[in-house]
Amino acid sequence: MNINRCRNCGTKFLVARSVCPKCGKEDFEHVPARSGIVLESVELIATPDPYPDRYYLVLLDVDDVKVFCRSQEKLREGSQADIQDDELGPTCRKA
Amino acid sequence: MMSVISDVSFTRFGKRPEGLLDLVAESALPIARRYGRDIDFIVFSNSYSGEFSDMSGVNNLISTRLSMDDVPSMRVDNTSGSGGSAVMVADSLIRSGNASNVLVIGAEKMTGYPTKKSTRIIASLLHPEERSAGISLPSLAAFMTRSYLKEFDAPRESVARVAVKNHHNGSLNPYAHFQSEVTLEEVMASRVIADPLRIFEFCPVSDGAVSMLMTSDENRDSFGNDHVEILGVGYSSGTSSLSYRDSLTTIGSVRRSSEMAFRRSKLTPNYMDVVELHDMAAVLEIIESEDAGFFKKGHGWEAVMNGETEIGGPRPINTSGGLNSKGHPIGASGVAQAGEIYLQITGKAEKRQIKDAHLGFSLSMAGFGNNATAIVYGGAS
Structure with a gap:
């Protein structure tokens, strides 16, 4: 998983944009998101195809950018989590 | 010039064996039989005809189905908020003089697939970078609920009470998906x-x-005696990137669209006799009731606990049963909100009728607040 960072003003965000929402410039770098702090986690029992039938969705703070990832275990708020991509998308686990 | 709603026709919502076009015909025919020759535009609110019914260009399929082949038509696709957008488009067509009498249809066929597949289809409105984590729309409501309960020290029960109230209201609505308390x-x-x-x-x-x-207030006398005026429409967008939002306990598009609708109608929330909100999840009704201006931020849950939002309370919300109990055929929902306000203001809401309902408000929301359309309605005459 990568975070987008504007090379002009330093604004960071998760979802790809062609224009910086702060300064309007169009030059970005991609910074790998490897770990973050757990803000909230929610157990999801009705899940979308093709994901497993049950998992935790975790909202992480990665260097002041919010990031969602999937976890098989409940992660405590305020704890550190490592991020890793699997074939479906970003996952995280206790650091 | 002002636009008015002059007639409404519902199908029963629920798990229906019929296809999309059959459902459209069932709701549209009572109006088309009465006024078909006068209709000069069809606006069709629908979001997922391709995904669930393998149909595109569906507005023209509908106009031919109704033998209104030459009547211009368009489909308005704005996910869950399609219905409010369709009413806004019809209002604009009429007020600009581009159409005189508009048939607004909202419909969705959704029950053909397993829940896991329909959850995936609905989640396609999310950005790939967020969706790939396995997010569904219900999971966002769970994040929102946790944040709200924590931030405002609200009891868990207050959210459940919205569902109790709306199921009661739905039990009084013959068109609702759920008919039991x-x-x-x-x-x-x-x-x-x-x-x-x-x-x-x-x-x-x-x-x-x-x-x-x-139709327009000028033409209304050709279409019966029961009319409800569109007094003001507001619309707004918020970021579609959930990770880019500052707060999960307020929805900017709801706040801004509601402010605009009230400003344009020269009214305030206090005047509204009946209110329909977009309660895809029960917590959304509480948060929207605050963002639309009916309660102060952080106090919507108290109104629910005190029974203020029940039929018979001072601020009835979702008398139809809301999306929670009436059901949420995506493209139909926002049009059905307008339909409920019409029934209430014209005194046709039967068992769930609000006494002396003259002014109403509806909030139709797309995505998880990606955009919203707020409408203020008034005066039967």
Whole structure:
């Protein structure tokens, strides 16, 4: 998983944009998101195809950018989590 | 010039064996039989005809189905908010003089697939970078509920009480998907979908259609005696990137669209006799009731606990049963909100009728607040 960072003003965000929402410039770098702090986690029992039938969705703070990832275990708020991509998308686990 | 709603026709919402075009015809025919020759535009609110019914260009399929082949038509696709957008488009067509008498139809056919597949289809409105984590719309409501309960020290029960109220209202609505009441205990004992929210706190997956005849105040006398005026429409967008939002307990598009609708109607929330909000999940009704200006931020849950939002309370919300109990056939929902306000203001809401309802408000929301359309309605005459 990568975070987008504007090379002009330093604004960071998760979802790809062609224009910086702060300064309007169009030059970005991609910074790998490897770990973050757990803000909230929610157990999801009705899940979308093709994901497993049950998992935790975790909202992480990665260097002041919010990031969602999937976890098989409940992660405590305020704890550190490592991020890793699997074939479906970003996952995280206790650091 | 002002636009008015002059007629409304619902199908029963629920798990229906009929296809999309059959449902559309069922809702539209009572209006088309009366006024078909006068209709000069069809606006069709629908979002997922391709995904669920393998159809595109569906507005023209509908106009031919109704033998209104030459009547210009368009489909308005704005996910869950399609219905409010369709009413806004019809209002604009009429007020600009581009159309005189508009048939607004909202419909969705959704029950053909397993829940896992329909959850995936609905989640396609999310950005790939967020969706790839396995997010569903219900999971976002769970995040929102946790944040709200924590931030405002609200009891968990307050969210469940929205579902109890809306199931009661739905039991009084012959068009609702769910026609039976649930108790607080039943809600709290029902299956968890996205912790802490349980199945009765989410809208069901539903099929259904609703049609309305909209015209101008100048033409209204040609279309019966029961009219409801569109006094003001507001619309706004918020970022579609959930990770880019500052707060999960307020929805900017709801706040801004509501402010605009009230400003344009020269009215305030206090004047509204009947209100329909977009309660895809029960917590959304509380948060929207604050963002639209009916209660102060952080106090919406108290109004629910005090019974203020019930039929018979000072601020009735979702007398139709809301999406929670009436069902949420995506393209139909926003049109059905306008339809409920029409029935209330014209005194045709039967068992769920609000006494002396003259002014109403509806909030139709797309995505998880990606955009919203707020409408203020008034005066039967």
